[in-house]
Amino acid sequence: MSDALEAFRAEARAWVEENFPPSLAGKGMGMEGELDGDTKADFELWRARLGEKGWGAPTWPQEYGGAGLSHPQAKVVSEEISRVGGLNPIPALAGMGITMVGPTLLEYGTDDQKARHLPATARGEVRWCLGLSEPNAGSDLASLATKAEDKGDYFQLNGQKIWTSGADISHWCGALVRTDPSAPKHKGISFVMLPMDQEGVETRPIRLISGASPFCETFFNDARAEKSDLLGDLNDGWSVVKRLLQHERQSQTSAGSPMASAKSKAIQDVAKEYAGTDDSGALADGDLRSRLVNHLMDARSHSLTVRRITAEAKGQVKVSAAASILKNSATRISQTKSELTLEIMGAQGLGWEGAEFTAEEKNTVREWLWGKAISIYGGSFEVQKNIISKNILGLPETTQKG
Amino acid sequence: MIRDQAQAWATEQAPVAAFRRMRDAGVANRFEPATWESMVEMGWTGILVPETYGGSDLGYLTFGVVLEQLGRQLTASPLYASALVGASAVLLGGSDAQKEALLPKVVDGSEILTLAVDEGPRHTPGTMATAAEADGDGYRITGRKAQVLEGMSATAFIVAANGPNGIGLFLVPADASGVSRTALSTVDNRGYAHVDLVDVRVGGDAHLGDADVLEAVLDRARAGLGAEMLGVASQAFDMTLDYLKTREQFGRVIGSFQALGHRAADLYSQMELARSCAEAALMAVDAGAEDTAELCSLSKAKVGDFLHEMSNQLIQIHGGIGMTDEFDAGLYLKRARALEPLWGNQAFHRDRYARLLGF
Numbered sequence A: 001m002s003d004a005l006e007a008f009r010a011e012a013r014a015w016v017e018e019n020f021p022p023s024l025a026g027k028g029m030g031m032e033g034e035l036d037g038d039t040k041a042d043f044e045l046w047r048a049r050l051g052e053k054g055w056g057a058p059t060w061p062q063e064y065g066g067a068g069l070s071h072p073q074a075k076v077v078s079e080e081i082s083r084v085g086g087l088n089p090i091p092a093l094a095g096m097g098i099t100m101v102g103p104t105l106l107e108y109g110t111d112d113q114k115a116r117h118l119p120a121t122a123r124g125e126v127r128w129c130l131g132l133s134e135p136n137a138g139s140d141l142a143s144l145a146t147k148a149e150d151k152g153d154y155f156q157l158n159g160q161k162i163w164t165s166g167a168d169i170s171h172w173c174g175a176l177v178r179t180d181p182s183a184p185k186h187k188g189i190s191f192v193m194l195p196m197d198q199e200g201v202e203t204r205p206i207r208l209i210s211g212a213s214p215f216c217e218t219f220f221n222d223a224r225a226e227k228s229d230l231l232g233d234l235n236d237g238w239s240v241v242k243r244l245l246q247h248e249r250q251s252q253t254s255a256g257s258p259m260a261s262a263k264s265k266a267i268q269d270v271a272k273e274y275a276g277t278d279d280s281g282a283l284a285d286g287d288l289r290s291r292l293v294n295h296l297m298d299a300r301s302h303s304l305t306v307r308r309i310t311a312e313a314k315g316q317v318k319v320s321a322a323a324s325i326l327k328n329s330a331t332r333i334s335q336t337k338s339e340l341t342l343e344i345m346g347a348q349g350l351g352w353e354g355a356e357f358t359a360e361e362k363n364t365v366r367e368w369l370w371g372k373a374i375s376i377y378g379g380s381f382e383v384q385k386n387i388i389s390k391n392i393l394g395l396p397e398t399t400q401k402g
Numbered sequence B: 001m002i003r004d005q006a007q008a009w010a011t012e013q014a015p016v017a018a019f020r021r022m023r024d025a026g027v028a029n030r031f032e033p034a035t036w037e038s039m040v041e042m043g044w045t046g047i048l049v050p051e052t053y054g055g056s057d058l059g060y061l062t063f064g065v066v067l068e069q070l071g072r073q074l075t076a077s078p079l080y081a082s083a084l085v086g087a088s089a090v091l092l093g094g095s096d097a098q099k100e101a102l103l104p105k106v107v108d109g110s111e112i113l114t115l116a117v118d119e120g121p122r123h124t125p126g127t128m129a130t131a132a133e134a135d136g137d138g139y140r141i142t143g144r145k146a147q148v149l150e151g152m153s154a155t156a157f158i159v160a161a162n163g164p165n166g167i168g169l170f171l172v173p174a175d176a177s178g179v180s181r182t183a184l185s186t187v188d189n190r191g192y193a194h195v196d197l198v199d200v201r202v203g204g205d206a207h208l209g210d211a212d213v214l215e216a217v218l219d220r221a222r223a224g225l226g227a228e229m230l231g232v233a234s235q236a237f238d239m240t241l242d243y244l245k246t247r248e249q250f251g252r253v254i255g256s257f258q259a260l261g262h263r264a265a266d267l268y269s270q271m272e273l274a275r276s277c278a279e280a281a282l283m284a285v286d287a288g289a290e291d292t293a294e295l296c297s298l299s300k301a302k303v304g305d306f307l308h309e310m311s312n313q314l315i316q317i318h319g320g321i322g323m324t325d326e327f328d329a330g331l332y333l334k335r336a337r338a339l340e341p342l343w344g345n346q347a348f349h350r351d352r353y354a355r356l357l358g359f
């Protein structure tokens, strides 16, 4: 590690130590960011301080609410926050704002759009949702039907979106809409941004198999999106969304747990606890042991690959085709980890509610169920393989025609 | 730079066609002397050796780059056995006098070293019957070493044996009295031998360190082999991808069938992950990293898994052609299965990795 980066680490450490409220150490924030009364004020203080420092979106330019940091510096920031048992709540509070909408706005937005939308997003004050999928447009997103009519200085939206994560609690929505029904399907689409708090927008939460309701059906009935909130060119929404989805994939390449938790026990230690060891200290269940070690090897090779690809890109984490490889590998590792943990816990791993099960046990069940989504959203497991075979290997594509 | 040199040389001077010719001609020791001489001339035998002993001291990652290119062409030579494994033993376990005596000869090719550890069909470096008893100022060694790499061409064996301090390494010249060897004919057509040692008398200066040195040498051997195996598998992948783009059935190239496109995507992803492991192991050795043993087992296991799968898919995706001896796929499959168990197969390294992680 370079001296400059080490010096930066010292600065970051000092700042975190001075500003992180110790009452938050080791506290996760749950999937929907709920907290009890006492910690709530400290949490708000921590969010405000991070936002002011530009560390909600540390790599964004300072003028748009970021801190203008390099990727290695941003990594140092998150390491230093983890070191004190803390979390950076802003990416979660901003919904899709920090990982997807923001980076795309930085590339495609006008100066006015960037100035209006980015700073509040980077402070975690504005939550974004994405209205892309529709009942009949999932993997084949370009077949979407939501209409946007030109009404002079605004677009009037009519149609239905589905699986819109956080729609019921978001302030703004990035939506993909059809602006030219007569053009070929990829050519008549535009990307617009609209406020959720308006008469023409209605959301209905959908309950998931994991018990939570993080996503909704979203209905547009004469909803209004200003012309000044058209991102990219009219009818060029497909380029914008392709880029946006690359950013999404990129944000899903780490094999960590989908739920933010500050610290968790190594899976091999959980296994020893529940399944016992033999005289040599090896896991007593030999079959579990070999599958567990295989999983840990996969996880190690994944993180070595992230490191190698980052190093080869000279520290600039590029949004690249390699993201599809990493997304699938991260998905497999995280789902396998959940399955193994559930298996390790045996009957205790089935706990849904109540005092007979520990918090970790109940969390394992929900995380296992929730984790099934990772291979569906952000381009499914199969769609990523299509991308690898076409974009990296140059094999002819037989799907996604039209 | 050295990658380009190695790639150009291997594809032009020692391609798989040359390996095939060598196989068909039944060359003694299973490598072409001229191939080996060129490697010596290019200085590859000195990649690990410090400049004072005539080498270039470029390290394991560089050696890995060369081995990967040689793996791609299945180039046969004692380079790996002598200049990587043998030289590592001398560097890690040898005294200054031993280094002075051996390393310049490893570099100029006049000495071919090889490590002799296993005694049966499986890799069990922790248990062995071969004994090195103290005998005056030296040792007397008796035992049988199985499937020794380059066993017929080696000029000296580095023999693992139970010595006065537990398992130790001992240098035994191939022409010492009491040494005999039996050439093996194996599916991969490389040069292995069983080596018998009966009351072989060596001096006190034959001792090259103990169990910790053996373990460290084996890890270097595994890291180097990971690179060679990655080369074999990468070439198998390239051949397969090429076939997917050219072979037509049902009126279109077979790579347009999603079943095969997805399989290729899986194999490519596995290759990228395996490459990270192979490089990490070599870099850890170079850096003397604390987790070197873990990474070497990781590399051997993950590259091994990929090579196993890739060599099978090489045949499968080539259909009937893949089954013919005239086509090269079979040569890759055979080399793959011969390298997988060397210094521990995937199961061995998974078990070791688990133990290193404390379960």
Ligand SMILES: Cc1cc2nc3c(=O)[nH]c(=O)nc-3n(C[C@H](O)[C@H](O)[C@H](O)COP(=O)(O)OP(=O)(O)OC[C@H]3O[C@@H](n4cnc5c(N)ncnc54)[C@H](O)[C@@H]3O)c2cc1C
Binding pocket: A129, A130, A131, A132, A133, A134, A135, A137, A138, A139, A140, A162, A163, A164, A165, A166, A215, A373, A376, A377, A378, A379, A380, A381, A382, A383, A386, A399, A400
């Ligand atoms: C938890 C969660 C959160 C989500 N959040 C959002 C959100 O915030 N905003 C939003 O717009 N959407 C969101 N989605 C929707 C998500 O993007 C879609 O579910 C996804 O695009 C898949 O579409 P689908 O569900 O219609 O499945 P389908 O596209 O109908 O796919 C069904 C199956 O067919 C496979 N398949 C489809 N096409 C191919 C092909 N060409 N080759 C091979 N196999 C194929 C798929 O891999 C899948 O296994 C979310 C989904 C989940 C699960």
Ligand SMILES: Cc1cc2nc3c(=O)[nH]c(=O)nc-3n(C[C@H](O)[C@H](O)[C@H](O)COP(=O)(O)OP(=O)(O)OC[C@H]3O[C@@H](n4cnc5c(N)ncnc54)[C@H](O)[C@@H]3O)c2cc1C
Binding pocket: B247, B249, B250, B254, B257, B259, B260, B316, B317, B318, B319, B320, B321, B323
């Ligand atoms: C030992 C041996 C004995 C044989 N004996 C005889 C014999 O006696 N008489 C005789 O007539 N033939 C014989 N055959 C030929 C055998 O039937 C063919 O090899 C077989 O039909 C496959 O054809 P191919 O080799 O041209 O492979 P290809 O058809 O070119 O297939 C190449 C690869 O593409 C895959 N592939 C092809 N089409 C698709 C698709 N639509 N979707 C997904 N994947 C696809 C295949 O599974 C294969 O992996 C023999 C073959 C062998 C190996």
